[in-house]
Structures are given as C-alpha cells and as structure tokens.
Amino acid sequence: MESLKLLRKLLQINALNELQYRANFFMQVFKSLLELAFGLVGLSIVFYHTEHLAGWAQAELLAVLGVYMVIAGITRVVIQPNMMQLMRDVHRGDLDFKLVKPVDAQLLVSTWEIELWKLLEVLLGAGVLAFAMYQLGGLVSAGQALGFGLMLLCGGLIVYSFWLLITSTAFWFVQIWGLLQLFDSVYQAGRWPVTIYPTWMRLVLTFMVPVAFAVTIPAQALTGRLNWPTLLLTLALTGFFLTASRWFWKVGLRRYAGASA
C-alpha cells in the first residue's frame, strides 16, 4: 500500500516536470511517428516480395511489430531512464540519497524517472497491434487474450530484470554505458520473430538477450501458437530472472561505498 502511494507521488512529480517542457512533446510525436514509419515501411518492403515469412503471415508479422513497439516503449518510458540514472548515481555517489529513504531501494531506483511523453510509443504500438488483430479477423479467443496479457507482462518483467542485472555491474565497472547500448541494439532483432533466425542466434536472442521472451512469445500467444510448455517455461524464467536480478542488485549494493562522502 505504501509502495502504491509512493508510485503515485513519483508519477505526479514526473508529470509536473514533463509538463514544463511542452515542446518536447511535439518532438516526441515526431520521433515516434518516424519510428512507426520505419517499422511499417520495413515490413511493406518485405511484403512487396512475399506473403509470409518463415510461416508468419503479414498480419502476424504486424502483430510482432506491435508487440515490439509496446515493449520498446515501456523500456523507454520507465526502464531505460531509471537504469541510466542508477548508473550515474552509482558513479557519482548520489545513490546515497536514495538509500537513506525508508523504502525498498530497488523499488525507488526503478521508478524514480518516468518519461511520460514516450508513452506515445506504447500507444502507437498498441494501435499497430489492434490493427493487426483486426486484420487477423478477430479470431482471438478469451484464452488467447489472457495468455497474451500474461506473456506481455512476463516479457516486460524479464526485460526489466536484464537491464537491472547489467546496470548492477556499475558497482564493479565504470564503462557500462557501452554495454547497455549493446543490449539495447540487440533488442532490435525483435522486430522479426526469432524463429526466422539461425539456431545460434535464436539461442542468443532467447537466453543472452531475452528478445524471444519479450516479443516473440507474446506475439505467439496472440496468434494462437503458444503451447503449455512454453507458457510454463516463460513463467518459471520470469520468476528466476526477477529473483536473480534482485539478488545481484543486493550483492552489488553491499559493495557500494558511496563516492560522495
């Protein structure tokens, strides 16, 4: 209950902050539309030559793009800004100020910064997804929708856990900005279903960078390709990554000595 109140306050502060810079909103509109155009034109060039890609029909590939945009949007709204801030806090010793507050530090560092305008990317992604669903002819059953929601949540949590795992290495290393960038760029591979990639890449995109769990599996759930083993595996892995990242964060925190004092 306390945490929820805290989240609401943080959201309010961030909203007030962002409302000061309204011109940024229009910049974001421009950027997000450009991003959308990127994805759609890319797909249309592929569709110019073929009706389906490795067993995925046009509308299904559109659904993959929609899920990709939603997850990427969520990453930009809350995960990336917070992890960048965490990295800076560790290096400058500003993390002290967050640690002395009487709430769970992981919760605080994960929700401190919220880039509200970037919610637009999530909305556009949802729009693409809705259009893809319409094209698929509304064949989605309640079970599929439920599975999709669950898998999307798991995907988001797994992506968050990975970011936290990587960012926590800041307690040991200085140059991790490049690592975060690398992780972010590999995520681009999620614009396409991971099943089109060769085996070694599929392994990388499943376990080293969780593109498969973040994008492909939710899209599979929506298009009725999800089976029980995959669903259970995803749930188990979500639990595992959440626990592992929290553990690693705590190990790192123990090493943190505060640079400013």
Add this chain to the structure above:
Amino acid sequence: MHTHWDLFATHFRISLMGWVQYRMGLVTQLLAKMVEPIVYLVVWVTIARQSGGVVGGYTENDFIVYFITWTYVRQMTIAWDPFWMESRIRHGEFNALFLRPIHPIYGDAVNDVASKVFGQVFIVPIMLALVLIFRPQFQFVGWSTLAFVPILLMAYVLRYVLSYALAISAFWTTRVTALFQLYIAVEFFVSGRIAPLSVLPAWVQQVASWLPFRWMFYFPLEVLLGRLTPAQTLRGVGFQLAWLVFSALLLASLWRSAARRYTAVGG
C-alpha cells in the same frame, strides 16, 4: 603547407591515442552496429529462399555477400559529428576552436579518420567471423575490387562533408537532432541500407536516383560485388564528384554565416 602537414600528423597521433585509450567504447559501438546487418541478412536470405532463390536479381549468396560487405562500408562511412555538434555548441566548445587559425572541421575530420584507422583492428576480425558463420562464396572481379577502394573513400568524404553541413545547422536551431533523424530515415530506405536498391519498389529507386545517398553507400557495394560495367562505374564516380562539390559548397556557405552568428555560451 609543411606546417599544415605537421599539424595534421600531430592531431592524428593525439586522436589515435585517444581512441586506443578508450577502445572499449569503440568495440561495443562496433558490436552494437553488427546487429542491424545480420537481421537484414537473415530476413532477405529467408525471402530469397522462399521465392525460389532469387529476389530482385540477388541470390541467397548475393544477399550474404552484400550484407557482410555492408558492415564494412557502413563502418567506414559512419559520421558522428551531427550527434555531438549540438552539445558542443551549447557547452561553448567552439569558443576555443574559433580562436585557432585553422578551421575546426580539420581537427574533427582527422579525429574521425583516426577512429576509422584504429577501427580496422576490430572490424576485420568481425568480418572474418561473419564469413565463417554464413559461409558465402565471393566472386570478386579484379578491376572492380581495385576501383572499390577509391570509391569507398569518396563515399566517406561525401558522407562526412554532407553530415558536417547538416551538423552546422545546430548553430541556428537546437533541434538539429530531429533534423538529423529525418535525414537518417530517408537515407535508411534509399541508400541501400535496408536492402539492395534493386530489390525495392521502382518508385523508391526513382527517388533514390535524385538523392545523394546511394552514392555514399550502395554504389561502393555494387562496385565491389561486380554488378556494374566500367562505364556505369565511371558514371557513378561522376555523380559522387558532383554531389561532393555541391556538399562542399553548402558546407562552406553555411559555415560562413554560422561563424558570424555564433555567440559564446559558457566557456
């Protein structure tokens, strides 16, 4: 002339040492840039395989060769200045640069060349790894492989000068990033980045022929892959030269008014 040469040599040495010192940044940068071509490679090879082996005159093997050499051309023609210019101006870095008796572009360009020279150490192994993974069959033609070297250099110079001209617009607007993003988006589709131009719809190819982008990216690739006749190659070099003259004039005229406009910030 002699002092100029000394200046460049010293500048080059300093820049090179800088890149060697912060090599990890360069390596992660390079690795991050590898994802894009691999994704396209897989997508296009899949499409070619589905459509009976050939798409737009490119076979599966052609696509693999295209996107592996793509990574090299991309790394050699990448330009970072537009991304940095805005913050450099805002932080007053040009205060000192304007006091020097030499145009700032020389220092920036030498630094960029140094990153490309040092980058070879990492790009070449990455290319070899890609060749081992995807096992393409190369069929290089002697003269076109030779022609590739100067044509790639021209593409680099052209892209650098044009990007720098764009970067200079940061003297007028603080929104240069948005402008640059639009530029990148257009370039992305009509330069051969997302796919060989001959695979794209006819109207895109039409648009591409009126813009400078293909001469900075697709053209060197076409030449290396031996897809052009000597006459076509010469014609392409002509286009490169024409666009280079245009870009250089644009840069020079923009710079003249930018320098007059500049008011120091910070310092």
